[in-house]
Structure formats: structure tokens, C-alpha cells
Amino acid sequence: MDFLNAIILLLNFTILPALTYGSQLALGAMFVTLIYGVLRFANFATGDMMSFGTMFSVLLTYYFQSIGINFGILPTALLTIPFAVFMMIFYMLTIDKFVFSYYRIKKSPPVQLAMVSVGVMFVTQAIIRIIIGPSDRRFLDGEKFILKATEFKEMTGLNEGLTIKSTQIITVLVTIIVVSIMFWFLNKTKTGTSMRAYSDNEDLALLSGIDPKKVVLITWIIAGILATIGGILYGLDKSYRPFVYFNNMLPIFAAAIVGGIGNPYGAFLGGYVIAFAEIFLTYAYKKFFSYILPESLEPSSLVQLLSTDYKFAISFSILVIVLLFRPSGIFEGKKI
Amino acid sequence: MTFFEGNNMTAGYNNGPDIINSCTVKADKGEIVALLGPNGAGKSTVMKALLGLLKLKKGNVLINGEDISNLKPQERVKKGISFVPQTRNVFAELTVKENLEVGAFLRTDNIQNVIDEIFELFPVLSEKKNQIVGELSGGQRQQVALGRALMIKPSVLMLDEPTAGVSPIVMDELFEHIIKIKKTNVAVIMVEQNAKQALTISDRGYVLVTGQNKFEGLGKDLLKDPEVRRSFLGA
Structure with missing residues (x-):
């Protein structure tokens, strides 16, 4: 019984949250890797672009609520995804047209484009602050829990409760759907193959008649979908706060680099690597050990390896370790 | 002329x-x-x-x-007019078949019979059609490069x-x-x-x-x- 309690404890406080957080990071990391693979620069505006898309979802959710539209037990925000994605893509294409395309046509070095993206990041942050402000917003509605701790305890008679939040299930399901469609698109369609070809060998792709403008357009569209959905899922699960999105850039970049930047499979798995590492290393295991160890050995401290304040240090350490020992990422496999 | x-x-x-x-x-x-x-x-x-x-x-x-x-x-x-550059003349991260498909990007008709013709011309590519080109030998890569260029029927x-x-x-x-x-x-x-x-x-x-x-x-x-x-x- 104690053993089961320990498992449930871990499941409730580490595995489920890590799966959820990992999915959110995975979507962001795939965004980074896609931009890097096709457009060849590290997009520092990643976090804020996710925030930008989410902002529309928040505003539209408020609007939908005010006119009485809801999605039953599901969050209204899910209904807003198509509109938010559309606005996000529109914003990205505008930015691309007025900012990035100039440097792309000039064939500027990637580091210059990365610096340009820092500029885009600041502008995006400013726009977000003007439109919605920096404060914390919750826009989750509908049924909050699929399984409540008390219900679980009653059902099983265990001491430990298992809480399954609806956002956790929604996050994982939506991620599976989005990622499957994206991989199918990249690997099985003509346009997807042309994107991979362009990313692999730009000159030869041009000689084969691939239109670079179309590749860039499709890349921004997919990137817009990934960023917006990733951002909305994160916002639903935690809350929408622009500054937090900016902070998330570090774990997202870490995930993309751990997976081997330019490799979407790696980025997807990298998201989970980072999430699990962050949560496992900052979880206080006192209660867990009190279940599995005899009373005499029960730990007196929290048995927490690192304070949660240091969770960014974990992403950063993983990033540095990977860059030192496996700079091409820990996952072998096809690049985009 | x-x-x-x-x-x-x-x-x-x-x-x-x-x-x-x-x-x-x-x-x-x-x-x-x-x-x-x-x-x-x-x-x-x-x-x-x-x-x-x-x-x-x-x-x-x-x-x-x-x-x-x-x-x-x-x-x-x-x-x-088709061109095979001296270096970087294949898509190293794509499979042999995908390389040929990209070569035929401009064609809108059914490319399967063109692919079959290429495989007839370069039998070794047919054996390795699902392999990543980066893993092939130099000579085989050159054949992929030729095959890719021939896909538009130049x-x-x-x-x-x-x-x-x-x-x-x-x-x-x-x-x-x-x-x-x-x-x-x-x-x-x-x-x-x-x-x-x-x-x-x-x-x-x-x-x-x-x-x-x-x-x-x-x-x-x-x-x-x-x-x-x-x-x-x-x-």
C-alpha cells in the first residue's frame, strides 16, 4: 500500500506535470528548430511570439465569454485557437516581410539575424504590454478537473490523491495531434519534402525548382501554429503572464539544442528531457521516502536536490553539458 | 544551329x-x-x-x-536544363527516393515511371531507395546526383x-x-x-x-x- 502511495505521489507531483510541461516545451522547441532549420537563425523572439499568439486567445476568450459563447466542459480558449493562430501568422508574416526578409535576401550571417530577432523580441514585448499589459491573467474556464484528489482517494482508499487537471489531458492530447500532423506533413507531403530539401541544401533546392518564398511562407505558418498552440496550452495550464513566456525561452532553447537543433524529432523529445529534469531535480522527495523507507530511516530534511527557484539553472546546465559533450544533440536521426 | x-x-x-x-x-x-x-x-x-x-x-x-x-x-x-554541381549536389539528409522526388518538383504529372526509369539506369539506387543519401558511398552519391538532375527529363x-x-x-x-x-x-x-x-x-x-x-x-x-x-x- 505504501509503495502504491509512493507511486501515486510521484505520478501526481512529478510525472503528470512533467508530461504537461514537456509537451508545452516540445511545441516551443519545434518552433525554434523549424525556424533554425529552414530560415537558419536562432529566433530569440520565440517566447514572446508564443506570448503574442496567446494574448489573442486570452482577449478572444474574454470576448467569447462576454457574448455567451463557451465550449461546454472544455476551455473556451480552444475555440479561439484558429483565430489566434491566424493573427499570429499574420503578425509573423508582417514581421518577416518588413524585418527578416531584408536580411535573408542580403544573405546576412545567422548571428546577425539572431540579433535582429532580439529586436523583434523587444518590439513584440512592447506591443503585448500596450495591448494587454504585463499582469497575470487566468483564462481557463470549463471543467477544471477530470479527477479530483478526494474522488481518487474515495475510489481507491489510498492516502495519496491523484489529481488530473483537464489542462493536463488537453495539453498532452493536443500536442500529440499537432505533432503527428506536423511530422506527417514534413515527411509525407510534397511541400514538406521540399521544406526539408530547402533546409538541407538551399542551392540545390533552388536548382530543383523549389520556390524559396513558398518555403518561407509555409515555415512561418507552421511556426505560427506551433507557437500559438504551445503558448495557449501553457497559459491554460499555468496562467498567462507575458514575462513568464519570455523566461520560458531558456528551457525551450535548451530542449531544441538537447534534441539537436534543426531536428524536430529531437526537439520534441528534448522538451520532455528538460521538463522531466527540471521537475525531478526540484521535487522534494521527503514524503516519497517516508512511504518507501522504514520509519527509522525517514529523512528529516525535504530531500530536495535544488530549490524550484533554480529550475532555470537546470535547463542552463543541461544546455551547457550537451553543448560540451554532444554538440549535435543527444538524439540521432533525421534533420528537418 | x-x-x-x-x-x-x-x-x-x-x-x-x-x-x-x-x-x-x-x-x-x-x-x-x-x-x-x-x-x-x-x-x-x-x-x-x-x-x-x-x-x-x-x-x-x-x-x-x-x-x-x-x-x-x-x-x-x-x-x-539540368545541372549537377560539383559539391553538395545531393540532399544528404533525405532518402534516395526523396532526392529523386525533389528533382521532379517542377513536374506535375505522375513521376513514378520517371523514377522507375532512373532506377533502371542506376540499379544500385533502386536497392537503396529508402536509405539516407548521406550514408551512401561517393560513387553512389554521384549517381543520386545524376538521377536527381534527370528527373525533369532534361x-x-x-x-x-x-x-x-x-x-x-x-x-x-x-x-x-x-x-x-x-x-x-x-x-x-x-x-x-x-x-x-x-x-x-x-x-x-x-x-x-x-x-x-x-x-x-x-x-x-x-x-x-x-x-x-x-x-x-x-x-
Whole structure:
């Protein structure tokens, strides 16, 4: 019984949250890797672009609520995804047209484009602050829990409760759907193959008649979908706060680099690597050990390896370790 | 009039000096034309000019009598001119089959029978069709590169040093493939360092020196020409 309690404890406080957080990071990391693979620069505006898309979802959710539209037990925000994605893509294409395309046509070095993206990041942050402000917003509605701790305890008679939040299930399901469609698109369609070809060998792709403008357009569209959905899922699960999105850039970049930047499979798995590492290393295991160890050995401290304040240090350490020992990422496999 | 011709081409990179000067190269369907010459003679530049990667200052490029001097490389590809660069001539991260599919990107008809034809021409590719090209040997990669270029069913195929960096055995094999390609009624223009072997399989050859035509003639005549032999064939 104690053993089961320990498992449930871990499941409730580490595995489920890590799966959820990992999915959110995975979507962001795939965004980074896609931009890097096709457009060849590290997009520092990643976090804020996710925030930008989410902002529309928040505003539209408020609007939908005010006119009485809801999605039953599901969050209204899910209904807003198509509109938010559309606005996000529109914003990205505008930015691309007025900012990035100039440097792309000039064939500027990637580091210059990365610096340009820092500029885009600041502008995006400013726009977000003007439109919605920096404060914390919750826009989750509908049924909050699929399984409540008390219900679980009653059902099983265990001491430990298992809480399954609806956002956790929604996050994982939506991620599976989005990622499957994206991989199918990249690997099985003509346009997807042309994107991979362009990313692999730009000159030869041009000689084969691939239109670079179309590749860039499709890349921004997919990137817009990934960023917006990733951002909305994160916002639903935690809350929408622009500054937090900016902070998330570090774990997202870490995930993309751990997976081997330019490799979407790696980025997807990298998201989970980072999430699990962050949560496992900052979880206080006192209660867990009190279940599995005899009373005499029960730990007196929290048995927490690192304070949660240091969770960014974990992403950063993983990033540095990977860059030192496996700079091409820990996952072998096809690049985009 | 020949099928594909570049007449009196003068061109250079950006605002730099002219690399080729009044250079003329012609090729008919079903013949192999070799471009030879010492390093820096402008052989590759001639190809780039024919393909439209360089802007001509003078001269023109004609295919089947039509002036295509002002078309972009992509538009020339649509006219049936295919090019195999010397380096990075395959999509190393894609499979053999995907490489061929990308090669046929401009085709809207059913490409499966073209792929089958390519597999017939290069049987080894058929065996490895689902393998990542980066994992293939140098000779096999060159075959992928040729196969990719043939997917648009070109009437002109330009090869920039197709045998660079492969062993002599593989080189002979590649030359055999090039002869097979020529027999499908394609005009093949190739730049080669292995001048002797190239001339042996070529119908005609051009020897360029400092961006100008120095000698031209039938392959076997050039091979015999004492001056060409002394200057470029090292014997």
C-alpha cells in the first residue's frame, strides 16, 4: 500500500506535470528548430511570439465569454485557437516581410539575424504590454478537473490523491495531434519534402525548382501554429503572464539544442528531457521516502536536490553539458 | 544551329573582372561535350553563365533557337536544363527516393515511371531507395546526383566535375552512366579534370584558357592534337 502511495505521489507531483510541461516545451522547441532549420537563425523572439499568439486567445476568450459563447466542459480558449493562430501568422508574416526578409535576401550571417530577432523580441514585448499589459491573467474556464484528489482517494482508499487537471489531458492530447500532423506533413507531403530539401541544401533546392518564398511562407505558418498552440496550452495550464513566456525561452532553447537543433524529432523529445529534469531535480522527495523507507530511516530534511527557484539553472546546465559533450544533440536521426 | 548554345559569353562575378571572355560553347542533343582547361580557366564559370547563375555582360544563351539569356536559373530548369554541381549536389539528409522526388518538383504529372526509369539506369539506387543519401558511398552519391538532375527529363544536362574525388573504377562506371544518359537524346556538357578520359567519351571538346576558347573540335581529334596534349594532357 505504501509503495502504491509512493507511486501515486510521484505520478501526481512529478510525472503528470512533467508530461504537461514537456509537451508545452516540445511545441516551443519545434518552433525554434523549424525556424533554425529552414530560415537558419536562432529566433530569440520565440517566447514572446508564443506570448503574442496567446494574448489573442486570452482577449478572444474574454470576448467569447462576454457574448455567451463557451465550449461546454472544455476551455473556451480552444475555440479561439484558429483565430489566434491566424493573427499570429499574420503578425509573423508582417514581421518577416518588413524585418527578416531584408536580411535573408542580403544573405546576412545567422548571428546577425539572431540579433535582429532580439529586436523583434523587444518590439513584440512592447506591443503585448500596450495591448494587454504585463499582469497575470487566468483564462481557463470549463471543467477544471477530470479527477479530483478526494474522488481518487474515495475510489481507491489510498492516502495519496491523484489529481488530473483537464489542462493536463488537453495539453498532452493536443500536442500529440499537432505533432503527428506536423511530422506527417514534413515527411509525407510534397511541400514538406521540399521544406526539408530547402533546409538541407538551399542551392540545390533552388536548382530543383523549389520556390524559396513558398518555403518561407509555409515555415512561418507552421511556426505560427506551433507557437500559438504551445503558448495557449501553457497559459491554460499555468496562467498567462507575458514575462513568464519570455523566461520560458531558456528551457525551450535548451530542449531544441538537447534534441539537436534543426531536428524536430529531437526537439520534441528534448522538451520532455528538460521538463522531466527540471521537475525531478526540484521535487522534494521527503514524503516519497517516508512511504518507501522504514520509519527509522525517514529523512528529516525535504530531500530536495535544488530549490524550484533554480529550475532555470537546470535547463542552463543541461544546455551547457550537451553543448560540451554532444554538440549535435543527444538524439540521432533525421534533420528537418 | 545547334540545340543549346552559349555565344560569345562575357561574364564575371559581381563587379569583379571578367572571368570568361567571348566564350562560345555549343551542344546538340545526344552528344557529350567536354569543357577542359587548366585551373582558373573559367570552366565552371561557363556553366554558371549557361545556367543563369551569373549575369552575362555580352553574348547570349539559346536553347532550341530561343534566347534565354534573361531567364533566372529556375526558369531555365523549366526549359529543360539540368545541372549537377560539383559539391553538395545531393540532399544528404533525405532518402534516395526523396532526392529523386525533389528533382521532379517542377513536374506535375505522375513521376513514378520517371523514377522507375532512373532506377533502371542506376540499379544500385533502386536497392537503396529508402536509405539516407548521406550514408551512401561517393560513387553512389554521384549517381543520386545524376538521377536527381534527370528527373525533369532534361534536354541539356550540365555536369561540373562529375568524377571529382571518386576512385578510378567508380570513375569508369560513372562515365558509362553518362554515355547511357547521352543515348537517351540528352545534350551533356561536362567540366572535367580527368581530361584524357573525358575526351575519350566525349563527342566534342572545348579547351578554355583564361576564359577564352583556345581549341575546339571532336574529342578524338583533340586527344591527338600535339599542342593540346602538351599543354593539358601532360604528354
